[in-house]
Amino acid sequence: MKKGCxxxxxxxxxxxxxxxxxxxxxxxxxxxxxxxxxxxxxxxxVLRDYDRxxxxxxxxxxxxxxxxxxxxxxxxxxxxxxxxxxxxxxxPKSLEGYPVLVEETGVIRPLRxx
Amino acid sequence: MxxxxxxLRIARTVTALTAAALLPGSVAAQALNAEITKDxxxxxxxMSVQKELTPGLMSMPEILGTAVGQDDDGxxxxxxxxxxxxxNHGEVMRALPRGIKGVRVSAQLTDRFRAVAxxxxxxxxxxxxxxxMAKQTPPIQLGTSGGWGNDFNLxxxxxxGGTLGSLIQxxxxxxxxxxYHVFESDIVNGGNGIVATTLDNIIxxxxxxxxxxAASAQNVARLVKVSSLxxxxxxxxxxxxxxxxxxxxxxxxxIGTISxxxxxxxxxxxxxxxxxxxxxxxxxxxGLNAIINIAYDNECVGGAAFTKTFAGQIVISNSRSxxxxxxxxxxxxxxxxxxxxRAIGLLYAGSxxxxxxxxxxxxxxxxxxxxxxxxxxxxx
Numbered sequence: 002m003k004k005g006c007x008x009x010x011x012x013x014x015x016x017x018x019x020x021x022x023x024x025x026x027x028x029x030x031x032x033x034x035x036x037x038x039x040x041x042x043x044x045x046x047v048l049r050d051y052d053r054x055x056x057x058x059x060x061x062x063x064x065x066x067x068x069x070x071x072x073x074x075x076x077x078x079x080x081x082x083x084x085x086x087x088x089x090x091x092x093p094k095s096l097e098g099y100p101v102l103v104e105e106t107g108v109i110r111p112l113r114x115x
Numbered sequence: 116m117x118x119x120x121x122x123l124r125i126a127r128t129v130t131a132l133t134a135a136a137l138l139p140g141s142v143a144a145q146a147l148n149a150e151i152t153k154d155x156x157x158x159x160x161x162m163s164v165q166k167e168l169t170p171g172l173m174s175m176p177e178i179l180g181t182a183v184g185q186d187d188d189g190x191x192x193x194x195x196x197x198x199x200x201x202x203n204h205g206e207v208m209r210a211l212p213r214g215i216k217g218v219r220v221s222a223q224l225t226d227r228f229r230a231v232a233x234x235x236x237x238x239x240x241x242x243x244x245x246x247x248m249a250k251q252t253p254p255i256q257l258g259t260s261g262g263w264g265n266d267f268n269l270x271x272x273x274x275x276g277g278t279l280g281s282l283i284q285x286x287x288x289x290x291x292x293x294x295y296h297v298f299e300s301d302i303v304n305g306g307n308g309i310v311a312t313t314l315d316n317i318i319x320x321x322x323x324x325x326x327x328x329a330a331s332a333q334n335v336a337r338l339v340k341v342s343s344l345x346x347x348x349x350x351x352x353x354x355x356x357x358x359x360x361x362x363x364x365x366x367x368x369x370i371g372t373i374s375x376x377x378x379x380x381x382x383x384x385x386x387x388x389x390x391x392x393x394x395x396x397x398x399x400x401x402g403l404n405a406i407i408n409i410a411y412d413n414e415c416v417g418g419a420a421f422t423k424t425f426a427g428q429i430v431i432s433n434s435r436s437x438x439x440x441x442x443x444x445x446x447x448x449x450x451x452x453x454x455x456x457r458a459i460g461l462l463y464a465g466s467x468x469x470x471x472x473x474x475x476x477x478x479x480x481x482x483x484x485x486x487x488x489x490x491x492x493x494x495x
Binding site (some may be wrong): 039045048052056062063064066067068070072078080104105106107108109110111112113115 | 137187215274275276277294321323382391404405406410411416424440441443463465466467469
């Protein structure tokens with residue numbers, strides 16, 4: 002009787018464990034997940050979720066939704082005061098399936114004239 | 116007759132007439148280091164060939180002119196200008212010989228030559244270029260130099276200015292629209308002993324274009340402080356127009372009147388603006404929904420006031436500051452169409468690669484709330 006109970010418990014533990022893993026996977030957002038275009042979230046929502054992390058990287062002055070050089074593929078752009086190797090290492094290459102590009106814009110300033 | 120045959124026939128005729136007039140090559144070689152003027156022996160040689168060749172060539176509609184030039188090797192050449200609009204310009208280019216009696220021929224494609232300051236049809240004076248920095252005769256057009264009448268810093272020896280970008284209206288009252296940092300960002304006594312206050316003079320041109328002397332400018336409006344920064348998501352300010360000083364139709368230099376309706380930004384949309392420094396310029400929107408950190412001073416060339424993080428901003432291509440430069444702050448960004456373009460954004464910041472604008476809808480909503488009504492662009 003005890004053996005049967007243990008076996009049932011073990012069998013039950015496996016799907017419970019799988020469910021836990023699936024829940025955890027859903028809660029985490031891997032920085033370089035390769036989502037297919039069809040399953041991706043709206044790019045503006047993705048930017049909203051990651052903008053603070055990106056803006057916290059030293060020398061990052063801004064982030065925005067843009068297009069790749071092909072003029073049609075949406076991407077996230079990171080504006081950098083200086084494009085340093087350290088900065089490029091810290092910025093992910095993609096976020097939830099959207100390419101992330103770093104561009105050296107320099108510091109953005111108000112443009113009145115002294 | 117075949118173009119090539121025509122040109123060769125002209126070239127042979129020239130060769131026969133001018134052979135005796137050409138200088139020996141050894142003399143030409145010695146003279147190369149002399150200053151290149153019309154008296155240079157080699158230039159005279161080429162001019163001689165040019166004189167004989169040009170009438171025949173100019174009889175062809177594909178040829179617009181000839182000249183004496185110098186190629187990349189430093190050789191004095193006979194330049195033949197070929198009409199780029201001619202359907203057979205390629206054939207003509209290929210038919211021109213590379214040299215005629217020791218004179219190198221350089222064929223250049225060009226558009227038709229036109230007088231730069233041409234008379235309008237039916238007569239009239241040539242149109243001078245538009246100055247965005249000069250003091251205008253009232254009522255002034257927008258897209259011009261202007262700013263707060265006290266925007267100077269005696270301690271640092273600077274004055275500041277920007278652009279009186281456009282005209283808005285709220286409850287029938289017209290206001291010049293510009294930026295917070297152009298009209299009212301002086302928030303410390305600092306280098307001029309005062310802070311920006313409602314009813315202060317807004318002048319045209321700005322101090323930077325009248326040698327920092329407000330008396331050399333004219334009062335065109337009175338500041339209405341709205342304190343958009345640091346607490347709001349727009350860098351804007353307004354000044355109530357002084358009667359008779361500003362075009363009531365809101366006309367902007369080199370743009371004219373605009374639409375009362377506004378347009379949303381979209382990526383790749385062609386835009387233009389009229390501003391104090393770079394005048395009328397064009398570009399395109401390259402990004403949306405930008406989050407950007409921008410540092411503000413507490414007065415003209417002052418200390419740090421605050422860093423503002425804007426959200427939802429419009430990003431515009433600004434390669435080598437070709438679209439927006441220092442002094443253009445306050446310019447209105449409109450769609451790049453000829454007649455009554457719709458406003459899209461209020462320009463206020465940038466770098467040598469990128470320009471930033473507040474979406475105009477947010478600007479108008481904020482100002483309407485502050486001024487107690489619905490704010491709209493003045494236009495048609």
